[in-house]
Amino acid sequence: MDTRNTPEFVNWLRNSSPYIRAHRGRTFVVLLPGQALLDDSLPGLAQDLTLLTHLGVRLVLVHDINSQLQQRLEDAGHELAQANGMPVTDDTVLQFVREICGGARLDLEAVFSSGLATSAVAGPGLRLVSGNLVTARPLGMRDGVDHQHSGELRRVDSDAIRAQLDLGAMVILSPVGYSPTGELFYLDAGEVATGVAMALRADKLLLMTDGHTPVDAEGSGLEVMTPTEAEQTAASPSCPAELQRRLNDAVRACRGGVRRAHLINRQHDGALLQELYSRDGIGTLVTHDEYDAVRTATVDDIGGILRLITPLEAEGILAPRSREQLELLIDDFVVMERDGMVVACASLHEFSEATAGEIACVAVHPDYRSNNRGEVLLQMLELRARRRGLRRLFVLTTRTTHWFREQGFEPGRLEDIPVQRQALYNYQRRSRVLTKSLER
Template identity: 35%
Template sequence: MTDSTGKFLADRAESIRLVGWFRSAAPYINLFKNKLFVTSVSKKNFSSGNLARLIQDLSFLRAIGVQIILVFDPKDLLDEELDRRKHSLIFEQGVPIIDDKAAECFKAAIGMMRIELESLFSTKLPNTSMNFSNIKIISGNFVDAKPIGIHKGVNFCKTGDLRKIDVSSIKRALDLDAIVLISPLGFSATGELFFLNSEKLASDIASIMGANKLIFITDSLNNSRKSFSEIRELLTKTYEENKLSIIEKFPRLNYLFELANSACNNNVDRTHILPYEQDGEILLELFTRDGVGIMVSKNQIRNIRPAVPADINSILSLIYPFKNDGTLTKRDKVDIERNLSSYIVLDHDGQICGCACLNHYSEENVAEISCLIVRPDYQQKGEGSRLLKHVLEKAKRNNIKQIFALTTKAEHWFLEKGFIRGEKYVLPKGKIQTYEPSRNSLILIKSIDYQN
């Protein structure tokens, strides 16, 4: 193969990948149009190059119709100003005390970052996503602040908190197709200036505006992909269920999770926490199925729910490979339609990634768990355990005394979940009549615990 042929094939493969990406992203592009995203970004997180690339990505989102409020925090610029003026911040209860000298440092740092952001949004260089763009930035006194005041005898001086935002003015700016730029400061009714925590401000603004997404870009993940994966695994359950584990293992992140959880309980659909070190993090998070960050939502995105008629074809697709290799007994569309009320599904952002069925034998008051399937690319993530837990809770709600499963390959998985081996005689009459001896299925049983 010649070099030119190799280059042609490589270019063609890249083109095919690009086309595939656009096709897979198309539903999200349609979904995000006219939606409001509030993004919190700190200058400490970015080199100049990374910040420029993030601005290009935000400009792309604006170009496809996403409304954007950008809340910024000039952390590294503030540190430079404090060093230059030979001053340092004092913290009490984890909150900075901003005296007059520190306030001057904050004003200088905020001004520099605002100019840098406006400059980056104004770039129109060829061969970048900013070419032909006409992004407008609007900022102003949208935030009314109040002093934190004196706590336990400590005067926090110019450290403030949000009092209210000018919702109507922000909406008008967004309707002009502008990106609204919010500095981490606000003014009181007397005209005094107070400085606010940028991440809490972003969370508050997202809640008040009813944003569709709140996005934090953070360095609080310690650049550890292993830690990152572990956090994502913890959040297959809700934040509240795993709060203590997160506090213990990832104390630096817990504050963001508190803000994310609060936002999602107050009008925000979803909150995303992204690692700053990955180029294109915001596009990969928004336009790929699994993303690259951590997501907290009102209802966890991998939602377990009762199956509905629209799920039947997806359930059949899940069953098909396991039916073909003999792992599952044969089921057809009619079987699933007839027993649809017995099925639950694992719904990941509109895609069915798993299912399970609970068949009740009322005469003996026992139930069979069957058809417990998780799609291969979602295995090893605890999803099978979630489906089983959901089935057990359903059985408990229906006062079922015992469940059983027939399996040819998953014996040890069920044993690890508290099942014990059983014999054919423990099966209900209705199941014995349909039992297939040729499959030689193992029988596993579990009594329902009503003590917990």
């Protein structure tokens, strides 16, 4: 089928269909920074969250009040004391917390009630439910400091939350908890979101940030991290405080049984939808070893890559590459490692003049196949290509055409690939050319 004249929207909707199917009926916990409730992006975000529920996602929203509380403290000339890295919530601060949480819930209820025909998600507003769903206990006396009304999460009423989600409502939680003695405690919003995600065994914890997401040494965004890598990044002195907190939340959630935690920069309009419903998500995924983290290869990986590809070269599946060629092109490669062994690799070679990139040497160790590793590697390289401004990808393959077709590549001709590459075409191998446009 020729899709060149297909409207962009149609392609977009078709491409999002696997994600719509994958997320339907799943439970996601979303953490919103306090600032998200203050600026004019809130209606847009509310529309996106409403759309998620229309697409069958079960949502719990935890809102922070950090910015609001900061403002109130400044206005009142009052200070929130800190001890042992935790706040000391005195009576005055608790009063602010009560007022801000009450106001925030009303604001959220209002914005989610919008059913204007002009809104992106017209129709009846989304039903919001909140209540005494989180039990807290006091932080108490620590190193001689009484933390007063600061608390920690003790229990989550997950049955009640699930019952509301079953009814199609979105559950809203504030960073507060109630104790069996009838007291109110101010809690850390990240701790609430993480604790709720763990108690519900949520499929995802979506941590919205105010601009910070992890980057590698060259400043490029990191798409996937293991909890251990996230922990190391958070421990670095150069890690901004907000990012540090969110990375630690992600690590705690992953270790507590949540399959995936995403850090998403809410400053990008539609970031949530892009992260969840497109191949080229824009956030950082922190996940347990379901996927071994993908990283750029170094010269130390050459031995591992050779062990992986030599049997495939012998079978004629991959074109032969010498150690010297690999050394020269090692920056093109990404690898997945498990227990110190390279279990998968792939490369992207850039033809910058032609704004094209060649995907090559995609290989997954036979013991680790059919677990989406190949797909994940390809996604990484595609993202890398987009970030470099490439407009199309191509691959030359003898036996793997169907797999690449399933990954969105289409049959092409030799003339479709850059002229320099055509000159190197091996007429004995008679590889097929497959291409993929990155322009949609």
